[in-house]
Amino acid sequence: MNRLSFLLAILVAQPLLADSSLPPAYWANRQLPDSRQEAKAEALMAEVRCLVCQGQSIADSDAELAGDMRDLIRRRIAAGEKPSAIQGWLVQRYGTWISYKPTDEPAAWPLWLAPFGLLLVGLWFVRRRIGQRRRG
Amino acid sequence: MSKAIRFAPLALLLLVIVALVWRLATPVDTNVHSKLAGRPVPFFTLAAALPTKPTVSSTDLATGQPRLVNIFASWCVPCVSEVKVLQSLKSRGVPIDGIDIRDRPADLTDFLARNGDPYERIGSDPQSQLQIALGSSGVPESFIVDGKGIIRYQHIGAIQASDMPMILTKLEQAK
Amino acid sequence: MIAEAGLAALWLAAGLAAYQFLLMILALRSNLEVARPMRAVAVVQGGLTLVAFAMLLLVFARSDMSVALVFENSHSAKPFIYKVAGAWGNHEGSMLMWVTILAVAGAFLALFSRRTTERTLIAGLGSQAVLALGFYAFLLFASNPFARLFPAPMDGQGLNPLLQDPGLAFHPPTLYLGYVGLSVAFSLAVGALLTGEVDSRLARAMRPWVLGAWILLTLGITAGSYWAYYELGWGGYWFWDPVENASLMPWLAATALLHSMNVLAARGALKAWTMMLAVIAFSMSMVGTFLVRSGILTSVHAFAIDPQRGTFLLVLLAIYVGAAFTLFALRGASLKEGAPFELVSRESGLVVNNLILSVILGIVFLGTLYPLFVEALSGEKLSVGAPYFNAVAGPLALILAVLVGVGPLLSWRSERRPVFRQLRVPALLGLSALVITMILAPDIHILPRLGFVVAAYLIAAAVLPLVGRNPLRAPLATWGMVVAHLGIAVALTGMAANAAFSSERLGIAKPGDTLSVGPWLVQLEGVTPTAGKNFTAVEAELRATRGEGAVILNPQTHYYSDPPTETNESAIRTFWNGQLYTVIGKSDASGGWQLRLWWKPFVTLIWAGGALIAMGGALALLGRIWRRRRLSSGEWRRKGYA
Numbered sequence: 001m002n003r004l005s006f007l008l009a010i011l012v013a014q015p016l017l018a019d020s021s022l023p024p025a026y027w028a029n030r031q032l033p034d035s036r037q038e039a040k041a042e043a044l045m046a047e048v049r050c051l052v053c054q055g056q057s058i059a060d061s062d063a064e065l066a067g068d069m070r071d072l073i074r075r076r077i078a079a080g081e082k083p084s085a086i087q088g089w090l091v092q093r094y095g096t097w098i099s100y101k102p103t104d105e106p107a108a109w110p111l112w113l114a115p116f117g118l119l120l121v122g123l124w125f126v127r128r129r130i131g132q133r134r135r136g
Numbered sequence: 137m138s139k140a141i142r143f144a145p146l147a148l149l150l151l152v153i154v155a156l157v158w159r160l161a162t163p164v165d166t167n168v169h170s171k172l173a174g175r176p177v178p179f180f181t182l183a184a185a186l187p188t189k190p191t192v193s194s195t196d197l198a199t200g201q202p203r204l205v206n207i208f209a210s211w212c213v214p215c216v217s218e219v220k221v222l223q224s225l226k227s228r229g230v231p232i233d234g235i236d237i238r239d240r241p242a243d244l245t246d247f248l249a250r251n252g253d254p255y256e257r258i259g260s261d262p263q264s265q266l267q268i269a270l271g272s273s274g275v276p277e278s279f280i281v282d283g284k285g286i287i288r289y290q291h292i293g294a295i296q297a298s299d300m301p302m303i304l305t306k307l308e309q310a311k
Numbered sequence: 312m313i314a315e316a317g318l319a320a321l322w323l324a325a326g327l328a329a330y331q332f333l334l335m336i337l338a339l340r341s342n343l344e345v346a347r348p349m350r351a352v353a354v355v356q357g358g359l360t361l362v363a364f365a366m367l368l369l370v371f372a373r374s375d376m377s378v379a380l381v382f383e384n385s386h387s388a389k390p391f392i393y394k395v396a397g398a399w400g401n402h403e404g405s406m407l408m409w410v411t412i413l414a415v416a417g418a419f420l421a422l423f424s425r426r427t428t429e430r431t432l433i434a435g436l437g438s439q440a441v442l443a444l445g446f447y448a449f450l451l452f453a454s455n456p457f458a459r460l461f462p463a464p465m466d467g468q469g470l471n472p473l474l475q476d477p478g479l480a481f482h483p484p485t486l487y488l489g490y491v492g493l494s495v496a497f498s499l500a501v502g503a504l505l506t507g508e509v510d511s512r513l514a515r516a517m518r519p520w521v522l523g524a525w526i527l528l529t530l531g532i533t534a535g536s537y538w539a540y541y542e543l544g545w546g547g548y549w550f551w552d553p554v555e556n557a558s559l560m561p562w563l564a565a566t567a568l569l570h571s572m573n574v575l576a577a578r579g580a581l582k583a584w585t586m587m588l589a590v591i592a593f594s595m596s597m598v599g600t601f602l603v604r605s606g607i608l609t610s611v612h613a614f615a616i617d618p619q620r621g622t623f624l625l626v627l628l629a630i631y632v633g634a635a636f637t638l639f640a641l642r643g644a645s646l647k648e649g650a651p652f653e654l655v656s657r658e659s660g661l662v663v664n665n666l667i668l669s670v671i672l673g674i675v676f677l678g679t680l681y682p683l684f685v686e687a688l689s690g691e692k693l694s695v696g697a698p699y700f701n702a703v704a705g706p707l708a709l710i711l712a713v714l715v716g717v718g719p720l721l722s723w724r725s726e727r728r729p730v731f732r733q734l735r736v737p738a739l740l741g742l743s744a745l746v747i748t749m750i751l752a753p754d755i756h757i758l759p760r761l762g763f764v765v766a767a768y769l770i771a772a773a774v775l776p777l778v779g780r781n782p783l784r785a786p787l788a789t790w791g792m793v794v795a796h797l798g799i800a801v802a803l804t805g806m807a808a809n810a811a812f813s814s815e816r817l818g819i820a821k822p823g824d825t826l827s828v829g830p831w832l833v834q835l836e837g838v839t840p841t842a843g844k845n846f847t848a849v850e851a852e853l854r855a856t857r858g859e860g861a862v863i864l865n866p867q868t869h870y871y872s873d874p875p876t877e878t879n880e881s882a883i884r885t886f887w888n889g890q891l892y893t894v895i896g897k898s899d900a901s902g903g904w905q906l907r908l909w910w911k912p913f914v915t916l917i918w919a920g921g922a923l924i925a926m927g928g929a930l931a932l933l934g935r936i937w938r939r940r941r942l943s944s945g946e947w948r949r950k951g952y953a
Contacts, residue, residue, distance in 0.1 A: 020211045020238035023899035025263040029907075031817050042815075047698050051168050051273035055552060057696070060545040062879075062896070064238065065273060068264035093271030095171050100696025107685050107693060111678065115703050118673045122666040129581075129648070129662065142640040145587065149636055153629050155680065158687045159607045160621050 019064060027074035028067030034078070041074045044083040047101045048073070048090060057100060167292045170271030170279075177205075177285050178269050182259030185236040185244055192233045192259035198285030202310035204230055204303070205279040206255070207267060209237040210247035212275040218294035222254035225300065230307060234258040237267055237275050282310040314378050314457040317366030321407075321457075324359035324414060325447035327352050328440040335437025339430070339505065346433045350421040353436050356443070357418025360411040367407055367456055371398040377463035380404065380456050384469040396480035397469060402604065402620070403456035405483060409600070410446040412491040416520075417443065420495055426516030427499065428508055435495075435502030442494055445627040453623045472845045472871050478538040486531035490561055490596035492524030496568065497593035500586045501635055504642045509582045514575035517589065519935055521572060525565045526928040532558055533921030544879035544894045546815070546909045548917060551700040553608040556679045557599030560672060564592035567668040570661045578723060579649030580658060583639075584665070586646070590635040595672075597628045608679065653725040660718030667711040671704050678703075705758050712765045712803060715796050716772025733775055741768030748811075755811040762807030769800035787934025795927025802920025808889075808913035819903040829910030830857040831891060838895070838904055846871045851895040851904065853882070866895045890914050 032038040045059040052063035058070055069090075076086050090098050102108035172178070177194050184191035197203055206222060208215045222232055234255035236244055239262070248255075261267055270279065272290070280289040280303070288310045295303060331352045338346035370378045371394050374387045384401045385394055399408045417439035424432055450456065496517050503509045535558065540548040549555065568588040574581045602608050605621030652658035678695040685693045716737055720730045744767035748760050773796035777785055816828035820835040827833070836852040846869040853864040864882040871877070884891045889912035896905030 020209060021240060021243060022238045022262055023901075024897070024905070029817050029896065029905045030819060031815075047696070049694055049696075054166065056550075060543065060547065060550075065264055065267075068238075069268060071263055072265060072268060090268075091171075093171055093269065094168060094273070095692060097168075097692035097694050100694050101698035102693060102695055107689060107691060111681055111695065111699065114677050115670060115674055115707070118670045119666075122670060126659075126662050126666055139640075139644075142643045146633065146636040146640055149629075149632055152680065153625070153633075155683050155687055156601070156607070156625055159683050160605065160618055160625065162687075163618075164607065 024064070024067040025071035027071040027078075029070075030074075032074055032078055037077050038074075040083050041070075041077040044073055044077070044087060045070055047087070047099055049098050049100055051094065051098070168271075168273040169292070170287070170290045172271045172287050173290055175287060177279075177281055177287055180266050180269060182235070182261060182266060185234070185239065185258040185260035186241055189255070190257045192235065192257045194285065196233065196257060197281045198283065200283040201231065202280060202282050202288070202307045204232045204307070205235060205281055206232055207235045207237060207270075207272055207275055207277045207279075209239050209275050210243040211239070212237075214294040215276045216247075216251055218276050218296075219251040219254060221295050221297050221300065223252050224297075225295075225303065226254040228304065230304075231256055235266060236260050237264055238262055280306050280310055313366050313369050313373075313375065314459060317363045317370075318455070318457040320359045320363040320366065321447060321451060324356050324363065325444060325451065327356040327359065328414070328444040328447060331356065331440035332437050332444060335433055335440070338433050339437075343429055343433065349433055349436055353421035353440070354418045356440070357415040360407075360414040364407055364411040367398050367404060368395055370457075371395055371404075374467065375463075376465070376467055377459055377461070379458045379460045382460055382464050382467045384467070386467040386469050388466075389469070390475065393475045393480065397474075399483060400474060400479065403450070403454045405487070406446065406450055406454050406604075407456050408484065408487055409491060410443060410450060412487055413439070413443045413446060413494055416492060416495050417498075420498070420520075424516055426512050427503070428506070428512070430506045431499070431502045431508045431513065433502070434505040435498045438498035438501040438505075439494065442498065442631060445630065449620075449623050449627065453620055471874065478534070478542070482531060482535055482538065485527050485534065486558060489524045489526075489528035489531055489565075490593075490599070492520060492527065493561060493565060493593040493596055495520040496524075496589040497635065500589035501638060504586055504635075504638045507642065507645060509575075509586060509646055511576045511579045514572045514585065518572055518576065519932060521565060521568055521589075521592075522928055522932040522935065525562070525569055526925050526932065528558075528562045528565060529921060529925040529928060532562055533918050533925065536921070537918045541881055541883055542878075544881045544907070546813070546892055546907075546911065548809075548914075551678075551697040553679050554603055556675050557602045560675055560679075561592055561595040561599060563668055563672040563675065564588060564595050567665045567672070568592050570664050570668075574658050574661050575649075578652070578658060580652065581662070581665075582646045582648060583643050586643075587639060588665075590632070590639065591672075594628075594632045594635070595676075597624075597631065601625060601628050602679075608683070650724065652723070655721065655726045657718065657721040657723045657726075660714065660721050663714055664711065664718060667707055667714070671707050671711075674703050674707075675700065701758075709758075709761055709765050712769055712799055715799060716769050716775070719776045719792060719796070733778070734772060737768045737770075737772035737775070740771050741765065743767070752811060759807040759811035762803050762810070766800045766803040766807060769803070770797065773797045773800055787937065788931045791927045791929070791931030791934060793927070794930055795924045798920045798923030798925075798927055800920070801916050801923055802918075805913055805916030805918075805920060809911055809917065812912045813914070814910045816906070816908040818906055818908075819899060820906050821901075821903045824903075826906060826908060828891075828908040829889075829912075831855050831908075831910055832857070833891075833893070833906075833908055835904065835906065836863075838898075841867070843869065848880075849895065849898075851893075851906070853893055853906075855884070855891055855893075862891070864891065864893045866893045868895055868897075885915060888912055 032041060042059060046057050048058045048069065050056050050058045050061040050063055050066045052065050053061050058066040073086055077083065087099060091103065096103050096105060102111050177197050179194045181193040182191050197205065204225065208218070226232055232254050234257070236258055239260065244258070259266070274292070276294050278291040278295060279287050282288050289306045291299070291303070331349060334346045334349050334352065338349070370381055371385055372391070374381065374385060374394060376382045380401060380403050385397045389397070398404045417436060420432075420439065421436055427435070499513060499517050503513045536548045539550070540546070568585065571581050571585045571588055575585045601621070601624045604624055607621065678699055681695050682693050685691055716734065720733060722728070741764045744764045745760070748755065748763050773793055776789055777793055814829035816826050818826050820826055822835055822837045825832055825834040832855070834854045836854050838849055838851050841848050841850045848867045848869045850865050850867045853866065855862050855864060862884055864884055866882040867880040869878045869880060879894050879896065881892060881894045883893070889910060892909040892911060894907040896907060898904050
């Protein structure tokens with residue numbers, strides 16, 4: 001077995017870790033009535049790494065802690081908090097690793113500069129090649 | 137094509153290989169370490185987990201002497217063996233507070249009756265909210281909090297009997 | 312004795328590979344006559360690996376538990392088809408499959424390659440042999456699939472029901488054929504760099520191999536994406552996970568190669584660049600295999616990580632890619648760039664195509680490995696995921712899709728005709744898509760909106776190469792190109808529609824409750840326990856309606872005991888204009904059930920587009936082979952294998 005399938009076999013199978021006997025938190029699997037707030041919450045949840053399964057976002061995870069984090073995010077969004085503030089609050093506790101979106105810290109700058117750098121290098125190559133016409 | 141360009145792929149390959157070799161030599165640490173180590177415990181209050189026992193709040197954790205805060209649950213299998221180690225820590229005078237994750241009072245009473253009760257106070261965290269606020273991601277985990285309420289050490293996983301000297305030293309250092 | 316026969320075949324094949332490599336060195340140093348047995352050696356080597364692989368299938372089919380691999384991965388009570396598929400559903404077996412494909416590809420190259428000079432073919436076969444040699448060593452010294460157990464256990468351990476899935480059984484071989492098929496392009500490039508014969512003949516010799524591998528990769532990725540979509544139960548079809556990226560990178564490189572090869576074949580230009588891409592494409596296959604097999608990037612739990620195997624693969628990777636890059640550095644200077652071209656020409660269109668594809672490849676590669684660099688340098692952990700890749704690769708892909716409509720209209724060398732006039736209709740379509748989405752859906756995000764615009768434009772632009780000529784007399788390869796480019800427009804439409812118009816409903820429902828999602832009202836009729844052969848399950852009965860009539864969907868949750876796991880089995884209903892996707896989750900204390908419902912308009916176009924792209928490739932491949940047969944049938948008979 002390989003690549004995609006190997007990973008998926010593992011993702012698909014949620015091992016039954018010891019689960020608590022309490023039901024999921026209220027907002028873990030419910031949507032906020034305000035669709036704008038819900039959209040904000042879902043966008044944020046897709047960027048937060050699940051700390052239990054570690055290969056998925058909390059939006060795609062059945063883990064209990066992921067459910068509790070979804071609950072936390074929906075509550076805070078409903079209370080009017082900004083997604084970036086909630087993300088900052090989580091990063092303060094778990095480090096930038098929890099965010100699938102590289103944040104604006106210096107260590108992530110090369111990532112955001114890379115596309116432009118690669119394009120420039122590429123264009124420079126292409127220019128040289130096409131410019132050959134005049135010389136040749 | 138200049139020499140520099142022709143050798144560039146080779147240089148990049150070398151860089152990647154070095155990084156991959158480093159990764160093979162340094163296994164991935166899948167533990168999630170709280171970034172709050174060295175910082176004060178965030179303000180919190182919790183409901184009591186049991187009517188018979190006082191609850192924990194952040195003010196209880198800044199009492200002038202170091203305390204061990206244990207995140208546990210009755211449904212957590214490794215917690216059963218950890219409680220015995222906590223008992224012997226308690227007998228050495230270590231004050232231990234418990235934060236009970238996603239639990240029911242009846243189950244907790246049962247758990248304590250069966251395995252012993254090393255806790256001075258137990259607060260209930262039914263939706264892991266305090267656990268998340270502390271930057272913890274599993275049960276059991278433990279934090280050593282010094283007399284001023286500053287987190288000095290996070291222990292991920294159950295404290296084994298062999299960890300006891302280390303925990304006692306950390307507590308000593310936190311004084 | 313079967314396992315021993317397989318092992319012996321492997322050893323013999325390894326010996327022949329070494330001999331084949333030696334023949335190449337001797338031939339290139341003295342005269343080509345020395346290499347006369349080379350083709351036969353390559354064919355026998357390929358045959359021997361087939362024998363070894365057949366022996367592995369046989370021990371699995373017979374459930375011979377004295378073979379350690381069978382004991383670990385099979386069970387006598389498994390259905391026959393999964394017993395056989397179990398042969399490659401594990402590390403050792405999949406590596407044997409890898410090396411078998413490698414050696415058989417070498418045999419085919421020896422049998423059918425008539426395009427290149429004898430010298431380059433000999434050098435290429437030598438390279439293929441040395442590639443195989445490393446993987447034989449890996450199998451024989453670090454991953455022996457035929458190791459015995461004594462005493463033989465009564466029965467095996469591999470009854471994991473989750474691994475008994477048709478997707479898991481047939482997805483890996485498809486991808487492997489694609490990955491390893493690229494090895495031929497690698498070997499031919501290395502061969503040509505050795506002999507200095509980088510020319511249009513080489514490109515034509517490479518083309519069917521790259522096309523074939525690329526078709527299989529396209530199919531494999533498309534099928535894998537759909538499989539993830541229905542199995543994972545969260546409605547996503549691409550997650551930018553490191554393991555997915557590992558399969559995407561060879562595809563991106565092969566796509567670029569496919570286009571640059573045409574410049575080399577038609578005009579003799581872009582020599583160095585095409586050779587580099589041919590090397591990179593297979594290198595990406597090896598990088599992907601290393602990343603997955605060593606497990607270093609997959610943070611998903613329960614992955615058996617074996618540092619020894621990881622090290623072995625890394626050494627192979629470093630040797631092969633390093634040697635090819637060194638060869639490139641030493642020989643690249645002597646490559647004379649071919650015929651010149653102007654700024655507006657087919658060549659420059661393909662160059663820009665390559666530029667953008669390479670930048671996307673660079674982004675995916677960097678994004679996948681960047682966390683590792685940062686952690687090595689600073690000790691900090693950092694994540695790069697979907698938000699980054701979507702933000703960066705998305706706009707680049709859209710620009711590329713715009714150029715896809717232009718490039719095929721341009722003529723080689725220099726374009727003096729007013730071709731851009733032909734694009735008026737496509738541009739008008741794009742513009743109307745913009746206006747329509749602005750009016751009907753003013754709130755959607757910019758990327759999906761641009762996706763609609765570009766897709767509308769491309770649907771018209773892609774067929775332009777067939778306009779103004781008799782389509783029936785157009786070469787099959789042109790048809791292939793048109794179909795593949797249409798596939799891009801179709802897939803893009805599906806992605807944009809999914810991103811812009813999907814509706815999601817997460818909620819708790821008790822029997823009798825109704826939830827709405829998009830135009831649908833979905834009522835939970837009831838939840839009943841049920842059981843399968845090796846699992847227990849709960850099954851929901853959902854009654855969905857949108858006006859007239861109703862459809863019933865039955866999503867399930869399966870509970871397995873050995874190992875204890877649960878899976879969500881989504882129930883999906885496909886309509887002409889979208890899919891209704893339903894999942895049942897856990898029950899809460901009060902008798903309610905978690906329901907996850909999605910209405911995904913036109914989402915199926917994503918995979919239909921992928922299939923069209925692969926079909927376009929298949930048409931082009933047919934066209935090339937057909938034409939070659941016609942052109943060279945005389946030569947074919949004269950030089951036929953004897």
